[in-house]
Amino acid sequence: MDFALNEEQRMFRSMFRDFAAKEIAPHAEDIDQEETLPPAILQKAVEQGFLGATLPEAYFGAELDGVGYAMLVEELAASCVSFAVMLATHVSEVAMSILGYGTDAQKEEWLTSMAAGEVVGAFALTEPDAGSDALALQTRAAADGDEVVLDGVKTWVANASIAGLFLVFAQGPDGMDAFLVPGDAPGLTVGYREPTLGLRSANFHTVYLEDCRVPAANQLGRPGGGWEIARQAQSRMAAALAAAGLGVAADSVQVAARFASERVQFGVPIAQKQAIQGYIADAMIEVEALRYLVYRAGWLTDQGGDFAVDASMAKSFSARVASRVTNSMLQVLGGYGYMEDYPMARKYRDARALGIIGGPTEVHKVHIARQAFAEWDVEIVP
Ligand SMILES: Cc1cc2nc3c(=O)[nH]c(=O)nc-3n(C[C@H](O)[C@H](O)[C@H](O)COP(=O)(O)OP(=O)(O)OC[C@H]3O[C@@H](n4cnc5c(N)ncnc54)[C@H](O)[C@@H]3O)c2cc1C
Incomplete structure (x- = not known):
């Protein structure tokens, strides 16, 4: 078993990270307050090929594999979860449903223009x-x-x-x-x-x-x-939203660690206080545990088998970790964490959605439980 990213994956990750840091993060607070996603930012993502992220090259897609796509959503969500949700809806739910179930004519009609961002x-x-x-x-x-x-x-x-x-x-x-x-x-x-x-x-x-x-x-x-199409789309969306939870949780740890290194109370940076170290260490453990579930779910989307339960597990855990970690990292920032001027309040509000959007955690758990009870032939329904 190899836990390391390959060279191509490392290259993609740094490209996604640079893009998000340069093109999205500086505007994240403004677009949250204005409740809008400016076309100029969307256009920058189009130019990178993100709107056709997992589509084949034949439709001018970027043909990212499942892990690469998870990393893209993760890095976008680290800067702005709203943007990651926009992209995942477009790619995971709509474009990939057309790729999977569309006639040749439907694919011709829609996929190239979706990859080009002409159609969202x-x-x-x-x-x-x-x-x-x-x-x-x-x-x-x-x-x-x-x-x-x-x-x-x-x-x-x-x-x-x-x-x-x-x-x-x-x-x-x-x-x-x-x-x-x-x-x-x-x-x-x-x-x-x-x-x-x-x-x-x-x-x-x-x-x-x-x-x-x-x-x-x-x-x-x-x-x-239609139900089969909807369920598959929601499993792909669950895997993508799990990656979004990873991104917002991981970035919250970065923000809080930087803050704790700079914020001085009782004459020392609060990073030197064991309680603060505990918050950060617990968050790091959860984020790294989540990372493996997320990348595994992404990898499974390429393997041709049924990945619905794995996507449900990744998404349910991600919703929990993202909520918990953004909450505890907000605590590290104290009053500043509660101010809208700092990014943590937005991350905390955004992370909370992940337990509902794409199907609530309670319903994903029903799918997971169904697998657990399968060998005893117990009927499990929502
Ligand atoms: C930010 C956001 C974006 C969304 N985007 C889209 C979108 O683009 N397209 C789209 O079609 N939908 C979208 N949704 C809808 C989303 O999929 C639904 O909100 C979700 O499926 C839950 O439905 P509901 O809100 O009606 O809650 P309800 O189904 O009324 O559930 C209320 C509560 O009861 C629980 N519950 C329900 N049934 C059971 C059960 N059998 N066992 C145990 N608990 C149960 C739920 O888990 C939840 O806690 C979005 C939702 C949000 C919040």
């Missing part, structure tokens, strides 16, 4: 009365000649205000269906921006589908195959 993807599964229980969704898909008519309301749609393509899940005659709905489709309206505790520069909106018409050819996958 949004994932529209959740509804007001269908959250954890996504199978209970009420959006309807009805055939009308060579068109499909969609009616329903989607909530919490990340990227909605900048999206050129929505992957919409709806109830059809054969079960759950998935549709590729262009942002300018008649009958699609981007509504309310959900006010949130954190992730404020990400765009979460309610999306209304009222007599929304798309060509029947925009169906992704087979009729009734």
Whole structure:
């Protein structure tokens, strides 16, 4: 077993780190306060090929492997979790679903422009009365000649205000269906921006589908195959969000350690106080333990097998570590940690989302428990 990153991975990591430090970190506080993601920052990421991170070169993607992609999301989240969530939604949930289930025509139509950042993807599964229980969704898909008519309301749609393509899940005659709905489709309206505790520069909106018409050819996958597409997308998203948790937790330790080295109380830097050392050491242990789960989940996404449980484990642990570590690192900064002028308050608010977004921890644990009880043939359902 080799725990070392290879030369290419080390090179990518330093490239991602430099990009995030130079292009995102200096703006992270401003874009959080302004609750917006400026197109100029997005354009810089496009120029690096990040919006086609895991897509094949045939679609002008960067063809990163699972570990490389995890490192990209980790480094972006170290500077700005909102930005990492925007990217993971676009890549892990939408682009990779099209790559996995799209027809040649659908791949041609969307993937190159998604890699080029001309089209940003949004994932529209959740509804007001269908959250954890996504199978209970009420959006309807009805055939009308060579068109499909969609009616329903989607909530919490990340990227909605900048999206050129929505992957919409709806109830059809054969079960759950998935549709590729262009942002300018008649009958699609981007509504309310959900006010949130954190992730404020990400765009979460309610999306209304009222007599929304798309060509029947925009169906992704087979009729009734929407749930399989949604579940796979959510497993990829879980692996990516786990990496985001690693990034925000690891960077919080850096911020707190630097602060503790400089902040003098009782005549010495507080880093010399054992209580502070304990906070930092505990955080480092958790971050390094998380790192292996995250990279392993990333590696598994390339191996062709089912990685859903491993992604759920990485994401559940990541949500816990990111919340706990940002909380304890905020404590190290004392009153300064609680001030919005310092980055720790934002990191703490952002990290809290990771236990909910991409499916709450309680539901991921049900998937994990199902594996634990499989050999005893016990039925485990959410
Ligand atoms: C910041 C953010 C971004 C999001 N982005 C998107 C997006 O881009 N696209 C999208 O479609 N959705 C998105 N979501 C929605 C997200 O997937 C849902 O919030 C999530 O699935 C939970 O649904 P809910 O909020 O309705 O909570 P509920 O399902 O109502 O759950 C409430 C509580 O009950 C618990 N619970 C529910 N069922 C069970 C059970 N069987 N066993 C034990 N506990 C249970 C939950 O774990 C939770 O703690 C986003 C959410 C957030 C917060």
